[in-house]
Amino acid sequence: MTDKPILRVSNLSVDFPMHKSVLHAVKDVSFDLHRGETLCVVGESGSGKSVTARAILQLVAKPGVITSGQINLASESGEIDIVALGNSGPAIRQIRGRRIAMIFQEPMTSLSPVHTIGHQIVETILLHEKISKEEARKRAAALLDRVRIPNPEAALDRYSFEFSGGMRQRAMIAMALSCNPEILIADEPTTALDVTTQAEILSLIRELQRDRGMAVLFITHDMGVVAQIADRVMVMFRGEKVEEANVFDLFARPQQAYTRALLGSVLKLETPAPRPTRPVAETPIAQINDLALHFPLNPGFFGRPTAYLKAIDGISLTINEGETVGVVGESGSGKTTLGRTLLRVYTPTDGQVNYRRGDGTTVDIASLGKAGMKSLYGEVRMIFQDPHSSLNPRMTIYQIISEPLRTNTDMSEHQMMDRVQELLTRVGLPADIGDRYPHAFSGGQRQRISIARAIAVRPRLIIADEPTSALDVSLRHQVLDLMRDLQSEFGLSYLFISHDISVIRYFCDRVAVMKNGRIVEIGDVAQICERPEHEYTRTLISAVPRPDPRLRADAPA
Amino acid sequence: MTLEKPFNEDDLLDQQINAGQLQAAGQWAMVWNKFRKHRLAVVALFVVGFIYFVALFAEFLAPYDPGKFDPRYTFAPPQGIGLFVDDGAGGSHFQPHVTGFDIVLNPTSFRREFTPDPSQVIPIGFFVAGQTYKMWGLFETNLHFIGPLDPSQPMFLVGADRLGRDLLSRTIHGTRISMSIGLVGVGLSLLIGMILGGISGYRGGMIDRVIQRVIEFIRSVPTIPLWLGLAAAMPKDWPPLQVYFSILVILSLIGWTEIARVVRGRFLSLRTDDFVIAARLDGVSEFRLIMRHMMPSLYSHIIAAITLAIPNMILAETSLSFLGLGLQPPIVSWGVLLQDTQNLRAITQAPWLFVPGICVVVAVLSLNFLGDGVRDAADPYAK
Numbered sequence: 039m040t041d042k043p044i045l046r047v048s049n050l051s052v053d054f055p056m057h058k059s060v061l062h063a064v065k066d067v068s069f070d071l072h073r074g075e076t077l078c079v080v081g082e083s084g085s086g087k088s089v090t091a092r093a094i095l096q097l098v099a100k101p102g103v104i105t106s107g108q109i110n111l112a113s114e115s116g117e118i119d120i121v122a123l124g125n126s127g128p129a130i131r132q133i134r135g136r137r138i139a140m141i142f143q144e145p146m147t148s149l150s151p152v153h154t155i156g157h158q159i160v161e162t163i164l165l166h167e168k169i170s171k172e173e174a175r176k177r178a179a180a181l182l183d184r185v186r187i188p189n190p191e192a193a194l195d196r197y198s199f200e201f202s203g204g205m206r207q208r209a210m211i212a213m214a215l216s217c218n219p220e221i222l223i224a225d226e227p228t229t230a231l232d233v234t235t236q237a238e239i240l241s242l243i244r245e246l247q248r249d250r251g252m253a254v255l256f257i258t259h260d261m262g263v264v265a266q267i268a269d270r271v272m273v274m275f276r277g278e279k280v281e282e283a284n285v286f287d288l289f290a291r292p293q294q295a296y297t298r299a300l301l302g303s304v305l306k307l308e309t310p311a312p313r314p315t316r317p318v319a320e321t322p323i324a325q326i327n328d329l330a331l332h333f334p335l336n337p338g339f340f341g342r343p344t345a346y347l348k349a350i351d352g353i354s355l356t357i358n359e360g361e362t363v364g365v366v367g368e369s370g371s372g373k374t375t376l377g378r379t380l381l382r383v384y385t386p387t388d389g390q391v392n393y394r395r396g397d398g399t400t401v402d403i404a405s406l407g408k409a410g411m412k413s414l415y416g417e418v419r420m421i422f423q424d425p426h427s428s429l430n431p432r433m434t435i436y437q438i439i440s441e442p443l444r445t446n447t448d449m450s451e452h453q454m455m456d457r458v459q460e461l462l463t464r465v466g467l468p469a470d471i472g473d474r475y476p477h478a479f480s481g482g483q484r485q486r487i488s489i490a491r492a493i494a495v496r497p498r499l500i501i502a503d504e505p506t507s508a509l510d511v512s513l514r515h516q517v518l519d520l521m522r523d524l525q526s527e528f529g530l531s532y533l534f535i536s537h538d539i540s541v542i543r544y545f546c547d548r549v550a551v552m553k554n555g556r557i558v559e560i561g562d563v564a565q566i567c568e569r570p571e572h573e574y575t576r577t578l579i580s581a582v583p584r585p586d587p588r589l590r591a592d593a594p595a
Numbered sequence: 596m597t598l599e600k601p602f603n604e605d606d607l608l609d610q611q612i613n614a615g616q617l618q619a620a621g622q623w624a625m626v627w628n629k630f631r632k633h634r635l636a637v638v639a640l641f642v643v644g645f646i647y648f649v650a651l652f653a654e655f656l657a658p659y660d661p662g663k664f665d666p667r668y669t670f671a672p673p674q675g676i677g678l679f680v681d682d683g684a685g686g687s688h689f690q691p692h693v694t695g696f697d698i699v700l701n702p703t704s705f706r707r708e709f710t711p712d713p714s715q716v717i718p719i720g721f722f723v724a725g726q727t728y729k730m731w732g733l734f735e736t737n738l739h740f741i742g743p744l745d746p747s748q749p750m751f752l753v754g755a756d757r758l759g760r761d762l763l764s765r766t767i768h769g770t771r772i773s774m775s776i777g778l779v780g781v782g783l784s785l786l787i788g789m790i791l792g793g794i795s796g797y798r799g800g801m802i803d804r805v806i807q808r809v810i811e812f813i814r815s816v817p818t819i820p821l822w823l824g825l826a827a828a829m830p831k832d833w834p835p836l837q838v839y840f841s842i843l844v845i846l847s848l849i850g851w852t853e854i855a856r857v858v859r860g861r862f863l864s865l866r867t868d869d870f871v872i873a874a875r876l877d878g879v880s881e882f883r884l885i886m887r888h889m890m891p892s893l894y895s896h897i898i899a900a901i902t903l904a905i906p907n908m909i910l911a912e913t914s915l916s917f918l919g920l921g922l923q924p925p926i927v928s929w930g931v932l933l934q935d936t937q938n939l940r941a942i943t944q945a946p947w948l949f950v951p952g953i954c955v956v957v958a959v960l961s962l963n964f965l966g967d968g969v970r971d972a973a974d975p976y977a978k
Contacts, residue, residue, distance in 0.1 A: 381876055415878035428869035432891040442877040491873070 156194025262583030364546030425484030436472030636968020788854030796862025902966035
């Protein structure tokens, strides 16, 4: 790492001309990348980290333009300035793929669904090298083997949709490596993957890098991933480089206020939040017994299904009053479906959900009629994962928040206006934003609006479906703390669904681990996180990247 | 690179809210902004606006009544407008005018031959008194936008037809019928299409399947023979107005299928959107859910569907009338006017009879461009 850098980026600026103004996505950023090192670019959404990465390959999306700066790539005959090459023509194509390769966040959209994996890799090889088709195919098989895709010969003839997310990302990496690039740019390559898959991909990238002495520019928002993979870290904030340091130094001694705040919000999630004390005698608010939801598959000729997709396969779970029960699982485990079934978005095929109402009577949600459900919508509420799609873009904030009041109470318009203002203040937003539309707000603000809608009618149980996973880290614990405050204020119970074990540990009292529609383990949060009993839970927890580089094998003593 | 002040999360929140102010515009403002970028569509919007303006003020804009005929001027060619009149003393003065004709009856071909006669100056002007008419059937007036100062003098700006009727006046009156057929016909299609498409998309299941098969069946029937059959079933002695409305019904019977499909598709995808589920979990009634939460997302798509359906209606009416199965004289529509172009004589002797055809092309093209623009702008939240 002492020699000349392979890539020198100096004073890079990228602008996006908007409707009336200019957005400076990257402002005057400079950094070096050396052979054999991994430079992590970390930042929250809108920090310009992806744009920087794309600028290196001249792939900035329209209407973005590189306004100034140089990107110098070292080669035998001196340095090539990539900025001067323009974004098309043979010169830049010689560099793309051959010398600098890139892998993206979403492997499904980066692979063509109409060509086989093999075809795509062979094509990439043939584009850059003059070898025969058979040789190229042999090389492709070797590459797939290298990224540990089982049975590489057969995998060559399969299509991307036949692969799982992790396998697709492996195939993408194989394709990126096909021409022995000197630099690999990885733009959030594991964000769309489950933690266990993420761990495999990260170790694969690290290993490949060591083997080939590649330089890796790794873009991520996840401090845990940074701690695991980086040699050096560059922190970005709103288009500017905030700090650049060795990974161990950065975590131990962050120099800048922003870095400290960022690390602080990550580390805060590492320790459980203080919990309100709860009565010793637990009164259950909802008891789920053997709940099942099976979707029929392949209906045969006479409409008789030949198989069932068991989205929920016999789940029993009790939620006590004032308690936060977490449900954790990877994608496809049925956790979101469980949450939705509890509110009868889907009607369960079997089982009961005995819900104790505010007046002490118990009803079975699983078999409740339309009218019965209607009376429950005020008591049991839901917070959705994606604050962009859960707020109607064509309604104002006031209309959105007042909707449950309109249907569940008989408040006058005037009372509702007061109540909405009160709610907005309660969730930490200005009270006078009622006449704005959702698109005027950021993700965190929208999630606060969602929460205001959920608590508008004094609910007793809230089903929170990944309420923080679409948010930046620094916003996550803010939203969780808000939910926590509301819990002590109104005596709420939460069913908290998440794929992120650190959020669960921070927020929940008990946790259920789900896999393939079943609960594999359930217990106290501390016990599950520290002494998991089930094999799957252990894998899940150990796969979560901890934001502490000292836990790494190559950490200095 | 350092930040001027320590990072503070509340600060960030404030900044985000202030940044939000810039784009706090409602959805229609966003649609308009996006539409404006589509230059061709903006031009088309003006053309369409002009055509509908003509349709609305047809009586006032047309120099004559569409039925007024003068056998002396059968197939009179278009007259050019001159601006200056020679006053005979070497000078000239400003006076808009058309030139009269020297009419000779050709004894071999029994045709009238028109030669412009510069000595016959017919002064014309704007806002002149002409034939009396009832504006919108409400009040009587004789004011015309343009016409000869002496109403008994001939003025054929785009020529005359085989009965010596002014083609300009007839085309202007035809605009009203043809464009309104498009609008009312689409209105009717929209009503049927939205109801059936809405039910189909929201309810799903058996109802959906039945409605979709019906739509497929209707669309598989070749349209021209179907129209021919339905139009032929209309009694010949019906009054023109009744014929007009039955043609509307016939056109809408096919036109609704396209709109029903658009509405159904949107409903299907909306039904599972988070914000619709959220509204359902707010306890919103089904009716309110459809009208208040789902419909607003459809408005822009429906407007786009309408703009694209109108030209089809206009073309359909034109083809039917051209074949003599649609509207019948004395109703004047572009299609009815084009009936006169069915023989060779029209092409050789009076090419100006194609003017209504040009109108059809212009109207259909601009409506299509407009529809394209609206469709692109329809969803300001896409991308």
